[in-house]
Amino acid sequence: PTLLRRTLVAAASAALLSASFATLAQDIKPRLIRFGYGLNEQSNQGRAAKVFADAVEKASGGKMKVRAIGASALGPDVQMQNSLIGGAQEMMVGSTATLVGITKEMALWDTPFLISNAKEADTLLDGPIGDKIRAKLQDKGLVGLAYWENGFRNLTNSKRAITKMEDLGGIKLRVMQNNVFLESFKTLGANAVPMAFSELFSALETNTVDGQENPFNTILSSKFYEVQKYMTVTNHVYSPWIVMASKKWWDQLSKDEQKILSDAAIASRDFERKDTRDEASRAVADLKAKGMQVNELSPAEAGRMRDKLTRVYALIGADVGMDLWNETQAELAKLRKK
Numbered sequence: 539p540t541l542l543r544r545t546l547v548a549a550a551s552a553a554l555l556s557a558s559f560a561t562l563a564q565d566i567k568p569r570l571i572r573f574g575y576g577l578n579e580q581s582n583q584g585r586a587a588k589v590f591a592d593a594v595e596k597a598s599g600g601k602m603k604v605r606a607i608g609a610s611a612l613g614p615d616v617q618m619q620n621s622l623i624g625g626a627q628e629m630m631v632g633s634t635a636t637l638v639g640i641t642k643e644m645a646l647w648d649t650p651f652l653i654s655n656a657k658e659a660d661t662l663l664d665g666p667i668g669d670k671i672r673a674k675l676q677d678k679g680l681v682g683l684a685y686w687e688n689g690f691r692n693l694t695n696s697k698r699a700i701t702k703m704e705d706l707g708g709i710k711l712r713v714m715q716n717n718v719f720l721e722s723f724k725t726l727g728a729n730a731v732p733m734a735f736s737e738l739f740s741a742l743e744t745n746t747v748d749g750q751e752n753p754f755n756t757i758l759s760s761k762f763y764e765v766q767k768y769m770t771v772t773n774h775v776y777s778p779w780i781v782m783a784s785k786k787w788w789d790q791l792s793k794d795e796q797k798i799l800s801d802a803a804i805a806s807r808d809f810e811r812k813d814t815r816d817e818a819s820r821a822v823a824d825l826k827a828k829g830m831q832v833n834e835l836s837p838a839e840a841g842r843m844r845d846k847l848t849r850v851y852a853l854i855g856a857d858v859g860m861d862l863w864n865e866t867q868a869e870l871a872k873l874r875k876k
């Protein structure tokens with residue numbers, strides 16, 4: 539080999555050595571981490587779970603192994619949250635909306651029409667407001683590591699195209715197990731039924747419910763287009779997911795292990811948001827190709843809905859606290875002036 543080649547090889551192996559020395563010097567024990575989630579493996583959630591798992595394995599020199607378990611195989615969101623609190627499961631990712639029974643301030647993210655674009659979402663979630671709400675989980679036995687994007691929610695149903703508020707009348711609509719969602723859709727005239735996500739596909743298939751609301755990505759990955767004819771682009775709320783660990787378990791980890799998990803949560807968040815946005819930008823065309831009839835809610839109708847929901851805003855203010863609510867409004871006003 540040439541001198542240059544030899545130098546390169548030497549440099550490369552030195553880099554490798556120092557990398558593994560760095561892992562050796564760290565306080566890392568062999569760990570098996572069950573990371574549960576609700577959607578399929580072939581979804582934005584499943585892809586990001588894999589990115590998280592790979593990042594943890596790599597950073598721990600293979601000592602920390604993440605078993606990502608999707609399709610609600612470890613139970614729906616609420617059940618997994620309780621397993622984490624009890625210490626029977628290590629980690630999960632799920633909707634903030636299903637956490638309100640544990641941490642009522644999470645209801646902020648359920649506010650209809652609060653967030654209007656990705657920039658606003660990222661600024662609120664990754665800034666002081668998102669941090670404050672995330673920190674509230676600690677008293678309840680959970681550690682919130684990062685917010686992923688579920689996305690802007692849209693309506694689907696098997697009855698008719700929704701072009702105005704009145705079209706929702708009598709539609710049996712599945713909502714998440716969350717009071718704000720329940721009250722919002724009741725207020726808009728739908729017959730809202732709370733139900734775990736894991737039961738949703740078959741409920742739609744058997745016409746136990748007529749419709750549901752979720753981001754484009756989920757409508758695609760969960761194949762709701764097979765059992766739903768109409769989709770209305772409403773963007774009625776921006777829904778986050780949150781990556782969490784059991785506090786009981788977390789408190790037994792070394793600082794090095796905690797850092798590996800926190801860093802991987804952030805890396806997977808950045809991957810996930812980009813992946814989700816890419817997929818969402820193509821989704822309407824994909825869903826049309828799958829046979830869905832798609833219409834957009836007019837700004838005037840969205841405005842009418844927003845007016846009708848004033849009552850629900852008061853409810854959220856009470857759960858979230860006026861300080862946090864006002865801080866959020868101020869932050870959004872600042873962003874919108876820029």
Ligand code: TK8
Pocket residue numbers: 575576577614615632633636688714734735751752753756777
């Ligand atoms: C997945 C759920 C899902 C949510 C829902 O576990 O329930 O509709 O949007 O993402 O958290």
